[in-house]
Amino acid sequence: MTTFAEVHHPETGSSERPLVLLHGGNVASWMWQPQVAALTDRMVLTPDLPGFGGRVGEDWPGLDMVADDIVARVTGHGVDGPFDLAGLSLGAVTALRVLARHPDRVHSAFLSGAPLIPAGAGVRLISRLQLAFWRAPWFWRAQAMAFGIPQDARALYVAHGLSVRRETASAMSTEVSAGGVPAGIGRYSGPLLAIAGEKDTAAVRQSLAVLAKAAPQAKLRLAPGMHHMWNVENTALFNEILRSWLDGTSDPRLLPVPRD
Secondary structure: OOOOOOEEOOOOOOOOOOEEEEOOOOOOHHHHHHHHOOOOOOOEEOOOOOOOHHHOOOOOOOHHHHHHHHHHHHHHOOOOOOEEEEEEOHHHHHHHHHHHHOHHHEEEEEEEOOOOOOOOHHHHHHHHHHHHOOOOHHHHHHHHHHOOOOHHHHHHHHHHHHHOOHHHHHHHHHHHHOOOOOOOHHHOOOOEEEEEEOOOOHHHHHHHHHHHHHOOOOEEEEEOOOOOOHHHHOHHHHHHHHHHHHOOOOOOOOEEOOOO
């Protein structure tokens, strides 16, 4: 398993706001390598969530405590003011807790692939089957193919998946599967971009409407032709869209999602 630094300093002096990137479930901060390489003009922080990556031995403490942990770690690295926040999948769900609990610390939020609809019986059954095959390498290879992860990134995805404790995955999955938007999200009134891959699951795409009801300022978009982990599926597209958002605009290639 490779390690990935938590703090990435700009190549030269920068006045840009720091950016915090929150990784998805069953991966770790290393998933952001393609983005860190393209964002050398600002400080970028890529913390591992408890139970993943360099913190694989830690228990999953619950989303609220994970959100508090993220802010504490960012502050510990000298970032006392507002930062930009981006998260994918579990990282997007966690980012919503950061917005709800620490709204004054986030200037803008870029969220992709947040599952917010309570899991149905079929999804819960699949989750139980996944836990049953958790130690099987073929299971992780199949997951990598389903998520559209490029061939050169699959070995790392499989290796890390096998390192995550089943107890961590079960606790995290149970909490995320409950769905919903955290209480207090209305305290955050800053810029919010919510994205789903055009080829992501129906539940993730439908979750955009759930978020819109709780956060009226949210811009709802689909990433054309993309699956769930599109930061590695199409690195150039993801990086350009993220860069546009950090610069204060919404990339026109994103597909608008009508509000109900």
